[in-house]
Amino acid sequence: MSKVTAPAPASSPAHVAPDGPVPTVGAAPSAPVLAARWALSHGLLRTVVASRARGGSDDARLLRDPAWQAEPWAHYRLLREGRPFARGPMGKITAHHDVVTRVLRSDDFGVADRARVLPAPARAAVRVLGPRRYAGVDSPPSMLAVDPPDHARFRRLVTRAFTAKAVAALRTRTEEIAAGLLDELAGSFEREGAVDLVRRYAALVPVTVIAEMLGVPPEMRPTLLAWGDGAAASLDMGMPWASYARAERSLAAFDGWLREHLRGLREAPRTDLLSTLVQVADDDGSGLTEQELVATSMLILAAGFETTVNLISNGAVRLFEHPDQRARLAAEPGLWPNAVDEVLRHDSPVQRTARMARRDTEVDGVPVAGGEIVVTVLGAANRDPAVFADPDRFDVARTNAKDHVAFSSGIHYCLGAALARMEGEVALRALFTRFPDLAPAGGAVRRPTVILRGWETLPVRG
Numbered sequence: 001m002s003k004v005t006a007p008a009p010a011s012s013p014a015h016v017a018p019d020g021p022v023p024t025v026g027a028a029p030s031a032p033v034l035a036a037r038w039a040l041s042h043g044l045l046r047t048v049v050a051s052r053a054r055g056g057s058d059d060a061r062l063l064r065d066p067a068w069q070a071e072p073w074a075h076y077r078l079l080r081e082g083r084p085f086a087r088g089p090m091g092k093i094t095a096h097h098d099v100v101t102r103v104l105r106s107d108d109f110g111v112a113d114r115a116r117v118l119p120a121p122a123r124a125a126v127r128v129l130g131p132r133r134y135a136g137v138d139s140p141p142s143m144l145a146v147d148p149p150d151h152a153r154f155r156r157l158v159t160r161a162f163t164a165k166a167v168a169a170l171r172t173r174t175e176e177i178a179a180g181l182l183d184e185l186a187g188s189f190e191r192e193g194a195v196d197l198v199r200r201y202a203a204l205v206p207v208t209v210i211a212e213m214l215g216v217p218p219e220m221r222p223t224l225l226a227w228g229d230g231a232a233a234s235l236d237m238g239m240p241w242a243s244y245a246r247a248e249r250s251l252a253a254f255d256g257w258l259r260e261h262l263r264g265l266r267e268a269p270r271t272d273l274l275s276t277l278v279q280v281a282d283d284d285g286s287g288l289t290e291q292e293l294v295a296t297s298m299l300i301l302a303a304g305f306e307t308t309v310n311l312i313s314n315g316a317v318r319l320f321e322h323p324d325q326r327a328r329l330a331a332e333p334g335l336w337p338n339a340v341d342e343v344l345r346h347d348s349p350v351q352r353t354a355r356m357a358r359r360d361t362e363v364d365g366v367p368v369a370g371g372e373i374v375v376t377v378l379g380a381a382n383r384d385p386a387v388f389a390d391p392d393r394f395d396v397a398r399t400n401a402k403d404h405v406a407f408s409s410g411i412h413y414c415l416g417a418a419l420a421r422m423e424g425e426v427a428l429r430a431l432f433t434r435f436p437d438l439a440p441a442g443g444a445v446r447r448p449t450v451i452l453r454g455w456e457t458l459p460v461r462g
């Protein structure tokens with residue numbers, strides 16, 4: 001079995017421009033304001049997590065230790081010993097498939113306000129600094145970070161573009177995009193030998209598809225990837241200063257560019273999804289504010305490529321590690337859709353999310369106070385032996401692979417699930433069909449993020 005090595009994460013977090021500066025457009029906040037925000041939020045959380053790790057909290061250790069993040073499965077088994085919850089560094093945490101699903105589907109739980117875990121004086125000081133002016137993927141008014149009724153209002157505007165029927169219509173174009181990239185890869189193998197699969201393929205398939213859907217010019221793809229990569233860390237709790245500064249500058253630049261772009265579409269609308277959004281916001285009385293419009297556009301753009309890249313690279317690695325499964329797919333290509341669900345289950349691109357109790361409630365008889373945060377570990381629920389027989393085995397023919405919660409559950413269930421499944425299937429199938437001898441070339445590096453799980457670089461030979 002060939003094994004991809006996973007050295008400690010590199011400090012540079014970009015698929016496209018590993019050490020390059022964040023391309024700037026919008027108004028980034030001043031350095032002192034940024035530093036104050038970081039110190040009062042992520043800086044403080046880092047101190048808390050470090051002290052909990054010293055106090056013996058395994059989950060706190062996982063949040064800080066790249067080696068544990070690379071192989072969290074033994075830790076997840078321990079977490080499952082607590083039922084319905086184990087004790088995490090910030091409170092309740094669950095690794096059970098049924099509990100995760102119940103919490104995510106329950107009306108008693110809403111989006112988690114991460115500031116709640118900070119001490120009251122720090123929260124008050126952050127308020128004094130004033131609201132952040134640019135949008136973020138996981139802060140209101142992003143649909144990912146709001147409860148009903150706003151959530152339904154935002155989601156309704158874009159749902160139609162992501163239905164199974166709409167996605168089926170994109171398959172042929174996705175196959176063309178993948179084929180074009182594989183042609184370029186073939187040339188690169190000849191010229192360069194080893195090529196980074198993430199940068200040259202896994203990142204480019206989803207960003208090209210979503211950019212076309214949204215009507216974003218193709219030349220923007222490297223910039224979008226750099227912004228998305230910078231912003232990806234913002235999902236994590238207790239980011240180091242450098243990642244935080246990079247994430248905030250990326251979000252500010254992304255926001256600035258989107259505002260300009262949407263302004264252009266307002267004057268000269270086209271037939272793409274962003275033009276539709278602009279018109280809907282203006283015409284239908286939906287009351288979508290400029291900030292809501294920018295947040296919705298930013299979320300669907302960024303979510304459209306920042307996660308699927310991990311599905312494709314994680315899938316490639318699992319297949320390198322399991323030649324028997326790869327041979328089975330070559331012999332039975334009808335198994336590809338199921339194989340994609342097995343990758344999502346076995347090596348989930350989004351490892352965890354969280355919810356906050358909206359009122360006093362209970363789960364399995366255990367009280368949860370209003371305002372309490374519950375962390376739901378999707379990647380652990382997907383290895384729950386109560387649902388998946390021999391859960392650590394990677395089996396492309398697993399009959400219930402689809403029962404995973406890699407796309408979450410309940411009202412925030414991934415809007416792009418059908419698109420991600422289609423892209424993952426097209427991209428992986430085309431890759432392994434075109435290059436039957438594809439093999440890792442050594443030097444693979446994991447992404448330095450906790451919530452998003454995937455590869456920063458994955459050198460391969462054709």
Ligand code: HEM
Nearest residue numbers: 143144303304307308311350353407408412414415416420
């Ligand atoms: C393998 C790829 C993907 C994975 C694993 C994934 C995973 C997730 C998860 C776990 C959530 C919910 C988080 C929570 O409950 O707190 C989510 C929400 C979301 N995803 Fe995805 N996603 C993927 C691809 C995509 C794509 C291609 C799009 C395209 C636009 C997309 C758009 C969204 C949006 C808009 C939401 C927010 C939905 C809401 O709050 O109602 N995702 N995704």
